[in-house]
Amino acid sequence: MCAHVLVAEDDEKQAELIRRSLLGEGHTAAVVHDGAAALDEVRRRRPDLVVLDLMLPVLDGFGVCRALRENDDIPVLMLTARSTEDDVLLGLELGADDYMTKPYSPRELMARIRTVLRRGGRPTETGRPDPVVRAGGLVVDPRRHTVLCDGSPVDCTPGEYEILLAMAREPERVFSRRQLLHHARGLDRASTERAIDVHIMNLRRKIEADPRRPTRLVTVFGVGYKLRSEGP
Incomplete structure (x- = not known):
């Protein structure tokens, strides 16, 4: 499945690595480096998934996730260097669908992205909808x-x-x-x-x-x- 993914990551090298990994999987990707730019990009072109770093400048990942959930149900995969359970649970409570703790491997990140996209309301692999x-x-x-x-x-x-x-x-x-x-x-x-x-x-x-x-x-x-x- 091909998806458009927004990557909100302030580390430019890390963001570029994610972007290239997404392109290698057949997806398209947009990259921003702060929270306000992430919300602007969502309004410009609604993505199928947001890969959201927690520690963003201007507006952090918690604020971005909160703003997204006020108006939309775009899947959010949160990236965090904070491994404390309270931070993770707060992100989930605000509406993040999954999270990964840094450092992580690009291969594992792509696997998580595939999982979240499969949950995002796309057709089943057989093309036949499940019954209500x-x-x-x-x-x-x-x-x-x-x-x-x-x-x-x-x-x-x-x-x-x-x-x-x-x-x-x-x-x-x-x-x-x-x-x-x-x-x-x-x-x-x-x-x-x-x-x-x-x-x-x-x-x-x-x-x-x-x-x-x-x-x-x-x-x-x-x-x-x-x-x-x-x-x-």
Whole structure:
């Protein structure tokens, strides 16, 4: 699949390496070196994916991600030299779909990019859309990459969408965090199961009448989460 990717990275050598790797995979790429320029470029030409460095000048990656999520659901892959879990979880809470901690190999980055793009609502490899899934007042349409909750549209990031789709396909099944992590991001050494808690929290804000007392997307203590087959 060919995609247009925006690379927001203030390290010019690193940005050029990413750009060349993307071109080598058949993608097109635009490169900017600060957060304000990233938002300007998104408005100029909407990308299929933003590769976003956390430590950008003018406006940092957190600010860019926050601004993107106010108006759009463009997939965001965050790059960070900060390996602390709080920074990673904040990025995910703001709507980043995945993250990589520096240093990383270009090969691993390209693999992550392929994974995020596959989750971004593109057709399946067979070209045949999956059937619409219904569970507990939710309607998840893989072909249109849309979610309805009690008839109202729900905006989900690609990671949130994949979690919801997996759970809606098997309502009442209890998923562990590791199983949901596989659906949302793929299994890799940089993943953290606590990231799933952030995705679940964000989903509850979108589909629950009272996110503090969830009745659809519920916790099974000591195990994980499940989506109830019947709505509240």
